[in-house]
Amino acid sequence: MFDEKDFAVAQFWKMLKKRIASRERSDDRQVDKALLQMLFIVALDRGLLSISAKKPIHFRHLLREQNDQEFNRQWRGICDELIGILDLPPQAEFFGSIIDRPFFTEAFEAIDGELPRSPDEVLRLFDYLFFASSAADLGASSRYLSMVARFSSMLARRAFRRVEAFALTGEFLSLSHSGTPAIPPGWDPVIVRFIKGWEFELRLRMAFLQAATKQLDEKAFGDLKLLSGDFFLIDAPRKLSNRVSGAFQQPRSVSAADSSVQMLDALLSHNHFLEGVVMVRGSERIAIKHEIQRVREWLVESGMLVAVIDFPSGSRNTTISHSAWVLRAHSSPPSKAVLMADMRALLPANHRDGWTALAEFAARLVLAWEGDLHHADWSLPDRTNSSDKRLHNIYLREFGDGYRDVAGVCARVSRQQLLANNSRLQARDYLASQKPRIWASGLDSAAIAQLLTAKREPREPIYVIGNNGEGKSLLLREIAEQCVDQGRVTIGVAFGFSDRFAHRVQKNKEDVFFPL
Numbered sequence: 001m002f003d004e005k006d007f008a009v010a011q012f013w014k015m016l017k018k019r020i021a022s023r024e025r026s027d028d029r030q031v032d033k034a035l036l037q038m039l040f041i042v043a044l045d046r047g048l049l050s051i052s053a054k055k056p057i058h059f060r061h062l063l064r065e066q067n068d069q070e071f072n073r074q075w076r077g078i079c080d081e082l083i084g085i086l087d088l089p090p091q092a093e094f095f096g097s098i099i100d101r102p103f104f105t106e107a108f109e110a111i112d113g114e115l116p117r118s119p120d121e122v123l124r125l126f127d128y129l130f131f132a133s134s135a136a137d138l139g140a141s142s143r144y145l146s147m148v149a150r151f152s153s154m155l156a157r158r159a160f161r162r163v164e165a166f167a168l169t170g171e172f173l174s175l176s177h178s179g180t181p182a183i184p185p186g187w188d189p190v191i192v193r194f195i196k197g198w199e200f201e202l203r204l205r206m207a208f209l210q211a212a213t214k215q216l217d218e219k220a221f222g223d224l225k226l227l228s229g230d231f232f233l234i235d236a237p238r239k240l241s242n243r244v245s246g247a248f249q250q251p252r253s254v255s256a257a258d259s260s261v262q263m264l265d266a267l268l269s270h271n272h273f274l275e276g277v278v279m280v281r282g283s284e285r286i287a288i289k290h291e292i293q294r295v296r297e298w299l300v301e302s303g304m305l306v307a308v309i310d311f312p313s314g315s316r317n318t319t320i321s322h323s324a325w326v327l328r329a330h331s332s333p334p335s336k337a338v339l340m341a342d343m344r345a346l347l348p349a350n351h352r353d354g355w356t357a358l359a360e361f362a363a364r365l366v367l368a369w370e371g372d373l374h375h376a377d378w379s380l381p382d383r384t385n386s387s388d389k390r391l392h393n394i395y396l397r398e399f400g401d402g403y404r405d406v407a408g409v410c411a412r413v414s415r416q417q418l419l420a421n422n423s424r425l426q427a428r429d430y431l432a433s434q435k436p437r438i439w440a441s442g443l444d445s446a447a448i449a450q451l452l453t454a455k456r457e458p459r460e461p462i463y464v465i466g467n468n469g470e471g472k473s474l475l476l477r478e479i480a481e482q483c484v485d486q487g488r489v490t491i492g493v494a495f496g497f498s499d500r501f502a503h504r505v506q507k508n509k510e511d512v513f514f515p516l
Contacts (some may be wrong), residue, residue: 009128012114020106032133033201034096038107039115039126040204046112048119051207052085063105071101086203087212094200123181123208130205131169134198138168139238147311147355148324149175152233152277154363155326157374159275160229163216165192165254165263170202172233174209179356183211190230191215192254192263195237216254224254224270228329232267232276236260259284265295273304273329281313281322285426296423299327300415303334307366310342310427311358323426326366338418339369339403340427341410346391357388361395365410368403376400390471393442407435441471441478448479453486 016035043049045059059078065071079095088094099107116122131142138145149171156162157177164173173189176182183189189211194202206213216224236259257263261284267274284292299305307326321344328334343362360378367375376399380392398406405411413430421429451462466472 006124006128009125012125013129016107016110016114019110020103029133029136030096030098032129034098034103035107036126036130036133036201036204037095037099038104039111039122039129040207042108042111042115043119043122043208046115048115048117048122049208049210051082057081059108062101063108065101068101071104075099075104086207088200088203119208123205126205126208127169127181130201131171134169134201137197137237138195142169143352143355144313144322145169145235146171146352147359148172148233148235148277148279149359150179150356151309151324151359151363152231153177153179154360155277155366156231159231161188161190161227161231163190163192163230163232163276165232165234165260165267166236167191167194167199167202168235168237170205170213173213174206174211179360181209183209187211189213192224192267193257224267226267226271226274230275232274233279234260234263234267234276235279236263238281261292261295265291268295268298273302274327275304275329276327278325278327279322280325280425285323286422286424286429288422293422296425297419299325299425300338300418300423303330303415304328305338305425306334307339307341307369308425308427309339309362309366310344311362312344321428324362325425328370337412337414339366339410340413340430341365342408342427342431344428345409345431346394353388357391361391364395365399365403368399371402390442390474393471395442397442397444441474443471443475445475445479445482448475449482452479452483 013035017031020031020035041059044051044057047056050056057078062071062074062078065074080090083090083092083094116125131145135142135145145168149169152172153162153175154177156172162173164170170189171181173191174181174183189206191213192215194215203213216226236257254263254266257266260278260280264274264278287293304327305325306328307324309324309326311322311324313321326339341362343358346358346361364375364378376396378392378395380388398404398409403410408431410427411431417430418425448462448464464472464476
């Protein structure tokens with residue numbers, strides 16, 4: 001998995017763009033797309049990937065061509081050959097128009113001189129620029145998309161086939177159960193609808209992963225062949241969702257769907273039961289419009305809806321969030337309740353690893369709710385970060401022995417209550433009235449709390465010692481707030497200078513808690 005803060009990868013693209021900036025170019029988006037295509041071409045020429053069993057394709061001879069017209073003729077012939085091998089629509093413009101002879105020569109030589117020999121490293125280079133460049137068109141940060149992909153892939157562990165309704169980055173289609181990009185033999189990733197503008201680059205990414213991505217055909221009479229083992233990820237890009245009209249498209253069509261709920265409605269018209277994750281935002285979670293409410297009520301009444309998870313959106317506006325509706329096509333009678341969980345109540349995700357840890361926490365919570373024993377098998381790698389550790393600590397502390405309601409974070413909500421409340425599928429609606437738990441560190445504070453309740457000499461210190469990032473200061477804050485709730489008149493806690501939360505006086509009736 002690539003890291004948006006990967007200095008070496010960032011420098012690779014920075015130096016490459018600087019080298020090809022010798023003459024006037026088009027906009028940044030066109031340059032990025034052309035460079036991704038050139039990376040693919042050089043990797044293909046170097047034998048770092050293969051897309052045809054018939055014969056290898058070579059490009060290096062084009063570097064010796066001095067005539068622009070002859071270069072263009074040979075280049076177009078190679079492009080047509082690649083389009084045929086990748087099974088793309090013929091006579092369509094996929095390769096960047098700015099790839100002329102000087103651009104090809106400059107980019108090829110620059111990439112060829114710095115390209116790593118490992119296919120995995122080349123994929124990291126490709127993903128870095130692809131995810132960053134496509135984010136604006138897809139309407140979400142790469143961190144958010146990675147969180148959704150990781151969350152969904154963990155819940156799809158038993159799926160026969162993965163289906164991405166809106167083709168975003170293909171990350172969900174290519175994530176193994178361990179969270180690494182790899183498509184094992186027999187894996188059959190499928191697309192319902194490509195997003196205009198990035199279809200070609202997505203095909204190139206899947207070629208790096210040696211996956212033949214298929215597209216579900218929606219024929220003139222609206223036939224979509226869905227399988228019982230399909231697991232869908234439905235996450236409409238923001239640019240599509242923002243233009244949703246007041247009413248649903250009639251007739252319901254996956255090719256005309258602009259929002260996640262519209263796509264879900266269209267897919268349900270082909271098959272009354274569906275399994276997967278539906279990411280919704282805005283008013284779709286709570287709107288009382290008949291068409292939207294009808295879909296939500298069907299999810300509740302049919303027993304398909306297993307859980308609703310509120311995720312942060314990455315926006316500075318904390319009131320904006322996304323909800324994940326987890327759907328299961330049950331063979332056994334479903335639960336009479338729905339899991340409601342608010343991931344925004346946990347530590348804020350401020351970097352890629354934090355978003356990934358949040359996704360893993362949420363997925364394991366759903367698995368625990370379903371009684372899946374895999375949920376407790378959460379082992380951290382040797383090199384991890386504080387977000388992983390804290391969320392790991394919190395999870396084992398609260399859910400290590402199985403699911404239970406935790407005030408402010410998750411709760412069972414009856415289907416009758418959801419229907420009575422117009423199926424408002426937003427977890428925070430049901431959790432806002434509950435007092436949040438104080439366990440920001442995730443560490444067990446019972447031993448320290450017991451020491452504080454015993455009769456001790458005044459000013460007798462209690463030391464909390466641990467490595468950086470283990471949650472010591474958060475644990476001390478938790479203890480201090482518990483002491484205030486217990487009615488202690490004064491407690492002083494010494495914090496380090498680098499603590500990442502505000503030091504301020506807090507008043508609780510006549511008691512005062514103030515860090516020293």
